[in-house]
Amino acid sequence: MRKVTIIGSGNIGLALAKGLVKSDEYQANNITLTRRVLQSLQEEKELGFDVSANNQEAIQGAEVIVLAILPQQIRKVMEEIRPALSPHQIVVSVASGVSCAHIKEVLGLDTIVVRAMPNTAIAIGQSMTCIATDNANTEEVAVVERLFETVGSVVVINEDLMTSATALCACGIAFFLRSIRAASQGGVEIGFHAHDALKMAIQTAKGAADLLLQTNNHPESEIDKVTSPKGCTIAGLNEMEHNGFSSAFIKGIKFSAKQAGGLYND
């Protein structure tokens, strides 16, 4: 079985590890997890993951090394692992705003580097992951594609769109979650208990997403089927638009994309 090392087992690193095991394509004992505060990985150790605070030892024998470290911490980690890297290992960075060129500048120009931008739904095999590279060959990209396809959908994009992918997909999951919370808060105001309102909002959002996935229809064509003439749906939608709903969403995504590009401090 292929060995994967995840350096930086925080929110996204652990979500990836859990998703890989849940997919049944990987076993916990083929995944090494690192972080400095090793006590925080006690539960994962009990689940069978190999855990370590030594990044150099942890990457030995790994086919793929995932850097799931904050952009502000990644240079130090790369300097640390550089002497222990082997030529055929694929380095996958999920750090936002850190380019392939930045990574090769520290790890060496011959290092095989692929950037990946997953989201936290990776823990349940439902990530939307964008990947990009400027030097990996087709086979190496295919290895990374297969890894992330076991935990969701994958799109290969040009590297110059990675910060946009960060905003739309990685941050995006938070935007949709906030919209579900807002819907449930509205539900409470119109008469439901919080628990029921949240359940209704979640299933309605899931139905909307599945409708688009399964029919390939444009959202507006599905909206047209809901909006009866002179009805309450168009009244609600237009009230939301008068208050800037689409505009706020678009502005938020643009602002996140701008921020995502500036997180790496040389």
Ligand SMILES: NC(=O)C1=CN([C@@H]2O[C@H](COP(=O)(O)OP(=O)(O)OC[C@H]3O[C@@H](n4cnc5c(N)ncnc54)[C@H](OP(=O)(O)O)[C@@H]3O)[C@@H](O)[C@H]2O)C=CC1
């Ligand atoms: N959260 C998300 O949804 C997504 C995040 N990303 C990107 O993933 C990266 C990580 O983000 P996120 O998971 O949210 O951040 P977290 O802070 O949750 O995780 C970072 C982890 O790195 C560990 N770490 C720090 N220094 C070292 C080191 N020297 N050696 C080993 N481990 C170390 C930290 O643990 P300790 O302090 O114990 O060392 C921490 O657990 C970021 O670059 C972010 O841009 C990308 C897509 C989605």
Ligand SMILES: O=C(O)[C@@H]1CCC=N1
């Ligand atoms: O908020 C962040 O900076 C990270 C990157 C994408 C999702 N979380």
